[in-house]
Amino acid sequence: MTTQPGTETAGRVIDVLLLFTDGPDELGVSRIARELGLSKAVVHRILQTLVARGMVTLDPQTRLYRLGATAAALGARALRELDLRAVAASALRRLQEETRETVTLTALVPGGRVYVDQIVSTHEVKMTVELGRRFPLHAGSSGKCILAFLPEGRREEVLAGGLPALTGSTHTDPDALRAELEAVRELGYASSQGERQADAGSVASAVFGLDGDVRGSVSVCGPRSRFTSQFVSACAPRVVAAAHDISTALGWTGISPVAAPKVSSHATTEGSP
Incomplete structure (x- = not known):
């Protein structure tokens, strides 16, 4: 044509x-x-x-x-009109209160993902993200959990399209990343230690829409030094629960065309992260 x-x-x-x-x-x-x-x-x-x-x-x-x-x-108007952002507001506030770290909301867009909202940590030393800037899906927990739940064809396009290193910890080996994405689908969440931003740690879970397709993700992020394995383990169920609540508000019935997260939305931890 x-x-x-x-x-x-x-x-x-x-x-x-x-x-x-x-x-x-x-x-x-x-x-x-x-x-x-x-x-x-x-x-x-x-x-x-x-x-x-x-x-x-x-x-x-x-x-x-x-x-x-x-x-x-135009960008401000788009953010105001974005259903994902409006629907997620209460879940983000609750998650930030529970963890005291910065909480972010990411949307899947052509060619990658963008942060569309954040609630900043109450700690003196904190992490913030740049809203509206596009980032690749292979770097960081917010992108990886979206990538994990994309249809196989689209996921393989990303893996075959080159995985540039944003930091020294970014996954650049397609086979290694493919194996990690399988684990993400099993667990229902992804974690990152300095993969997109060198000194940052994060935990994220995918958000699904009415048709079961992945729409974005919700994450908790902060200085890498605070994101110990113990903190990640304690924080992950809360992140998964927040993502589940947002997905449900978007009309998700609990079934993804790829695989549904196995962690229950009612999962709890002993104590607060």
Whole structure:
């Protein structure tokens, strides 16, 4: 099928905007052209259009572009309208009160995942995440538990597409990661020690929608030093319970097309993490 000129142009505009969600806060014409395989002239025309509509702004000193007020407004509106975020609010608050660590909510998006909400820890030393930035699925517990419950074909596409190292602890061996994802499906949760962010630890569980497909994940995260094996073991049932409650509110009946987590939503621990 032949691509229509208007469709091709729209696709290029979207590709330019998406670069700002994955990479540095500021980008220049040369880098955008190189990343997308476009001429500098084409990139410059696209950026001028985006500037005129407030989607990006140009720093006259550095000649670098960054997302503008219109893009920020669109992102804020998208977050307000996202059912997953609204439905998860009470479960996130409860989980943060139980663990005192930062609690996050992640949504599955094309090409990876994004954090859409967080409630920050009450500890003096704490972890925070960047909302709206896309991250790969293979790095960190929030991504791994989503990846574990994707349909096999989509999961294998991710495993075969390259697993870049974000830190020295990121899983880059497809076979090793494949084995871990099987364990995640058995346990109902994933854990991470410095896989996405070097000094961070986390525990996450997948969230499912009405059709049983994975929609995202909920996690507890914080400084790696506090995420001992004992803390992870105590925290995991609470994370699984929160994910189950969110999934149920989204209409999930308890059955995933891949496999349902085996940990009960009513699992408890002795004492608080």
